[in-house]
Ligand SMILES: Nc1ncnc2c1ncn2[C@@H]1O[C@H](COP(=O)(O)OP(=O)(O)OP(=O)(O)O)[C@@H](O)[C@H]1O
């Protein structure tokens with residue numbers, strides 16, 4: 001059983017139990033654990049009384065990679081060219097984010113975003129298409145900044161290892177290192193909540209929950225808890241304000 005974020009505000013603002021984020025974004029290089037953490041976070045928030053939905057804001061690179069290979073090309077860039085690929089990726093991600101924001105707003109659910117606009121700017125920088133960033137920003141600027149953007153900070157070698165183990169795609173060490181540099185160079189970077197993502201999935205989840213529990217009270221859950229977080233010990237007590245988050249808070253990365 002995974003711990004659920006219970007209502008416990010360590011900021012002293014216990015009265016404001018209605019405050020909730022509209023969107024939480026997870027950004028970071030390939031293999032940093034965004035998808036793993038975003039799924040987990042949506043499940044835990046929902047179980048804790050804050051209905052949340054996971055959204056994959058993909059730019060289509062994996063799908064385009066399969067298409068490219070089917071058409072006898074090495075990779076999507078070989079198929080579309082660098083500028084063409086950045087254009088298609090930017091359009092697909094823009095549509096995905098727009099859909100996620102719209103549907104989450106209509107359903108009054110927290111949107112847990114697996115990638116957001118910053119990922120597109122970082123992708124453009126990492127692929128050396130800098131002059132197109134201004135165009136992308138012009139289109140993406142209509143999207144509100146998420147309430148919190150978690151940057152999952154992982155060493156390129158660890159990301160490389162995970163991607164190889166996952167076995168669905170491949171990224172070079174050079175590209176992963178360039179991606180790390182691209183995220184760090186973004187003007188948004190000072191506003192990111194940087195999480196050390198080199199640890200176990202449970203440790204990364206704990207660090208994310210620790211930060212959220214400071215800012216957004218979640219009603220106590222009386223229902224079943226979402227799926228397990230590997231490596232986390234079982235919850236210490238009943239589903240009442242206190243032990244869950246207090247224990248997690250000590251495990252901040
Ligand atoms: N903290 C972790 N420690 C070890 N392995 C992890 C961790 N988090 C995720 N993984 C594993 O590493 C792989 C990459 O994780 P995940 O797919 O969540 O990353 P991602 O950031 O979404 O990558 P991409 O940008 O390529 O979609 C997966 O196989 C996942 O199970």
Ligand SMILES: [Mg+2]
Pocket residue numbers: 034035036114
């Ligand atoms: Mg992913």
